[in-house]
Amino acid sequence: MSTYLTQVWAIVWKDLLLEIRSRERIAAMGAFAVLAGVLFNFSIDTTTTRPENVAAGLIWMTLVFGGLLGVGRTFHLEAQDGAFQGVLMSPAPKDAVFLAKTTANFALLYAVSLLVLGVFSLFFGLDLGQNLGWVVLVLGLGSLGFVALGTLFAAVSVGTSMGETLLPVLVFPLLVPMVIYGVGTTTRLIDGRPFNEVEGNVRMLGAFALAALAAGAVLFRFVVED
Amino acid sequence: MTVGMSAAADILGVDGADHLDRDRSGGAVLQARGLCREYGTVIAVDGIDLSMAEGEFLTIFGPNGAGKSTLLGMLAGAMRPTAGSVSVRGQALSSSDTDWRHRIGMLSHKGFLYGRLTVEENLRFYGKLFGLTDLDERIPARLEQVGLTRRIRFEARQLSHGMRQRLSLARALLHDPDVVLLDEPYTGLDPSAASVLRNVLDELKDGRRTVVMVTHNLREGLEMATRVAVQVAGRFAWEGDNTGLGRQDFERHYHDVVEGLP
Numbered sequence: 001m002s003t004y005l006t007q008v009w010a011i012v013w014k015d016l017l018l019e020i021r022s023r024e025r026i027a028a029m030g031a032f033a034v035l036a037g038v039l040f041n042f043s044i045d046t047t048t049t050r051p052e053n054v055a056a057g058l059i060w061m062t063l064v065f066g067g068l069l070g071v072g073r074t075f076h077l078e079a080q081d082g083a084f085q086g087v088l089m090s091p092a093p094k095d096a097v098f099l100a101k102t103t104a105n106f107a108l109l110y111a112v113s114l115l116v117l118g119v120f121s122l123f124f125g126l127d128l129g130q131n132l133g134w135v136v137l138v139l140g141l142g143s144l145g146f147v148a149l150g151t152l153f154a155a156v157s158v159g160t161s162m163g164e165t166l167l168p169v170l171v172f173p174l175l176v177p178m179v180i181y182g183v184g185t186t187t188r189l190i191d192g193r194p195f196n197e198v199e200g201n202v203r204m205l206g207a208f209a210l211a212a213l214a215a216g217a218v219l220f221r222f223v224v225e226d
Numbered sequence: 227m228t229v230g231m232s233a234a235a236d237i238l239g240v241d242g243a244d245h246l247d248r249d250r251s252g253g254a255v256l257q258a259r260g261l262c263r264e265y266g267t268v269i270a271v272d273g274i275d276l277s278m279a280e281g282e283f284l285t286i287f288g289p290n291g292a293g294k295s296t297l298l299g300m301l302a303g304a305m306r307p308t309a310g311s312v313s314v315r316g317q318a319l320s321s322s323d324t325d326w327r328h329r330i331g332m333l334s335h336k337g338f339l340y341g342r343l344t345v346e347e348n349l350r351f352y353g354k355l356f357g358l359t360d361l362d363e364r365i366p367a368r369l370e371q372v373g374l375t376r377r378i379r380f381e382a383r384q385l386s387h388g389m390r391q392r393l394s395l396a397r398a399l400l401h402d403p404d405v406v407l408l409d410e411p412y413t414g415l416d417p418s419a420a421s422v423l424r425n426v427l428d429e430l431k432d433g434r435r436t437v438v439m440v441t442h443n444l445r446e447g448l449e450m451a452t453r454v455a456v457q458v459a460g461r462f463a464w465e466g467d468n469t470g471l472g473r474q475d476f477e478r479h480y481h482d483v484v485e486g487l488p
Contacts, residue, residue: 080340088357
């Protein structure tokens with residue numbers, strides 16, 4: 001394995017190990033996902049509203065708000081004892097650090113997004129049928145774009161006096177394209193439409209995720225360097 | 227000429243002024259030129275020049291707020307100077323090239339440790355970031371050096387302050403750096419932990435490493451140093467070779483230098 005990949009993997013492994021041991025973020029995000037599903041279930045009158053029509057929007061909103069709970073705390077464990085400064089003082093390139101942090105965040109958020117899908121399918125009685133795989137793919141692409149932007153701006157916000165409260169203000173406007181394509185695609189897939197009808201949207205989601213990753217990898221060093 | 231410098235030369239029998247300007251660039255391992263760092267209107271480091279050869283051990287004393295930690299941060303490449311430059315073995319500390327990071331090890335106020343990782347996991351993590359491939363041999367050797375072999379499975383948060391400091395030192399030395407930067411390594415250590423640290427620092431004086439240590443501990447600082455500097459208000463107010471400086475004489479001189487400045 002190249003040194004670059006070894007460095008990326010070392011940070012991913014460390015982040016996931018810390019999360020497994022502390023369960024700080026996954027517990028908060030998971031609890032939020034389940035509670036949001038329960039509350040939304042009671043907030044919709046199914047005699048006047050088809051659950052399939054609103055489920056996608058609620059799934060994505062739960063994902064965005066729940067994701068912020070976890071991604072916003074990306075650098076908090078790092079801040080203890082100045083550990084992140086130790087990482088930055090190592091020879092690991094800053095883009096490797098960014099990609100590693102994003103990968104670890106993606107693993108957590110993707111797990112939560114699958115939980116969200118399960119919870120909403122249960123409460124809203126969704127029958128995804130043969131589109132289940134495509135919905136899982138769409139949520140994966142959305143999660144990737146979200147964590148790429150979220151990780152970058154979490155690094156920005158952690159260095160400010162406003163901290164985590166600044167993160168939604170910075171990230172939400174940039175998430176608009178992702179939410180538009182994500183909700184539109186998921187709604188149609190839940191409604192049983194064929195994949196070729198949403199293929200363009202899926203490509204846009206993929207492009208958004210790649211653009212966010214590339215931008216984050218380039219800009220991260222300017223954010224974290226003193 | 228810095229206030230108090232002439233008196234210092236009389237007391238200590240060395241001419242500090244010469245050392246501020248002498249050119250060691252030929253064999254310099256660590257070199258800083260016109261190093262400045264400003265925080266808004268506050269000037270933390272104000273035009274420091276430094277040139278250190280292989281095997282030299284510089285101890286920097288100075289009052290709180292003199293900019294010592296900021297200076298170390300810039301020498302470590304952890305913070306960017308407002309003006310001036312730093313180089314290690316002739317290679318400028320630039321953000322685009324990270325080779326020089328292999329040559330620097332830093333023990334900071336903060337340990338750079340992850341409390342929920344074990345002693346071994348912390349070292350293995352940093353070892354991989356430094357691209358080290360012989361960690362199975364290197365980690366036990368470093369832990370032996372700092373006396374933490376029996377704590378290898380302990381999480382870092384379970385260690386006492388002294389043990390964490392020793393683990394931080396093992397982390398800083400893991401990649402066998404040419405330049406070692408130590409920021410207040412004796413702070414909060416009990417005599418036993420300080421003794422272990424002293425032994426490790428003694429081993430660093432092997433003639434091939436260059437060490438810069440910031441400390442308030444006059445005894446330990448003078449004992450280790452081949453060169454001594456006093457930093458006040460962001461500048462080296464005095465610097466000289468340590469040719470058997472007596473603690474009491476130096477203490478008097480230190481106060482002369484610090485209190486003699488406006």
